[in-house]
Amino acid sequence: MNVIEDENYKVIYLPDEGRVVFSGTLRLGGMTEYAPIVECLQQIISEKSSLELNLKDLEFLNSSGIAMLSKFVISARNKEGFKLDITGSSETPWQGKSLNNLQRLMPSLTLVLE
């Protein structure tokens, strides 16, 4: 189990369940600060064939974070046969439009808004 966190957010990778769980408020400054999360996600793409991103409890994600997720989805799309599931919450304002945009980047992505 890998955990990346500070006092505002937590990103937990559960390899056995093939799941990454995001929670809290992510307002990191630019791609350099998102690098540890990006590295973790890229490694999963190269090593695994599927992943579930659980964003239900991620209350806020800034534009750099959305850009980071978009680039990750593009990488996932570019790996043939990679299965990506994203679970979000329709009650969290940032997620509606942004998660739909992610699905548009990767039509095979399964998006569940709870």
Add this chain to the structure above:
Amino acid sequence: MLKKNTALVKNNRIVKQQIVLVISGFILTFFILGFAANKVLINQEENYKKLDYLVNQSNAKSNAMTKLSDSIRDRMLIIFDMLNTDDIFEIDDMNMQFSTKATDFLKAREELMSLDLTQSQVDELVDQRKILKLAQIALGKIVSNALNDTGVNGIELIKEAREINAGVLERLNKMRRVQTELSRKNLSSARASYDKTRSQMVTLGATGVIFSLLIVYFVIRQIRSQGGMLSKLMQQLEQANITLESKVEKRTKQLIHTREENMRMGAELDIGRKIQRVILPTNEEITRIDGLDISAFMEPADEIGGDYYEVLKHENGALLGIGDVTGHGLESGMMMLMTQSIIRAQSNLQSKNVVSMLKVANKTIHDNVTRMNCEKNLTLMLLDYQKLKTEGELSDNTPLAELTFSGQHESLIVVRNNGDMEEIDTDDLGFPVGLVYDADDFFHQKKIKLFRGDAVVLYTDGITEAANTSDKLYGIDNLRKIVCENHRKTSEAIKDLVIENVKKHIGSQKVYDDLTLIVMKQE
């Protein structure tokens, strides 16, 4: 600083302790020496008294013993004289003297007995009494014979008495010797007592001196440790001064840096606001568009938000745009300026295809933000307003213009002349501009016809997400309601009413985001 103060307080406390220690030490020494002197004086006085008593006793005993010896010797002489005379009167007189001497002897004996005698002396005197009684009997016989002038056996009796008396004298002498020996012993005891007193005095004096030395030792040790502490304190102070100096220097640098940073940020804000303002279309540009009544409002937030709107007149209408750059600050302002330039440049190339314009804008901005490493993107919607050619009689059902729009942004509010309202979602019409390079497939367009009196409202999320003091958002419903209620009014009136309503909602709350609103009315 706190550490130094503690050390100073500790030092002061030690100084006070030392003063108390020295004073109490001297008081104690004074008491010890006083006690010693007092003790010596008392002992000496006792010794003197004892000695005086012993000397007096000894003298009295000697006197009494001398008297005893003398009386015995005198009586012996009287008897001897009595034997050598025949004169009866002389003998009688001598007998008187003999009796007197006997009285003297008894007095002397009495005197001796009253003195402080040892048990052996008392025993001796009791013992002597028996012998003396025998002598007395012998002497009495002699005297009686002498008086009766018998003279028989006088010589033998004298001999006998003399021997007895000689024995008594000898015993008295012995007693005197014993007394002398006793006196000597008493003297030696007095001397021993004196020696004891002297040694006591020396011991006590030495104790006092040792005690004083101990106090001096402790005070010196304290002073030394104090010296060490003071030197440590000085070092600390010195260190603190150095630290303080470096802190002051660091803080000064920080302050200068902060001031510079504030000035820089202030300048950034000024520049950003200026960029945003100067590049916006002028009122004159907006009002010149034939057939379209447009009013626009834009108010930047305290931090620059990067809202963008555009109205570019062309030969058959106008190209309109509205967008919102993510985040705040100078970079958002720069993004807005870039977007405006890209759109205007394409507009000048006579291209009116909003989809292709957005694709170009997306790629260009993506490349620029990658170069800038700023990770920003924007929602952007472009609308091409084209007047339609009309012939003959115009009715309310005659479309006067066509609006072609593309790009992902807030939904479009259209209120028809009859009050019907349409809300057109734009999510499927585009993609965040600049987010991914290859987004061509995501840009699509929609067209709507505009009739006389139709109102179209464009806005940024600064309007719908304007929060009040209870953090309640203004919301799309409020916006739709106020537009619906006032759609017959001029674009300016509608715009003013919406802004007034939004500001009323915000109240004293901080304005978090730029507020942008465009109201178009088909004339």
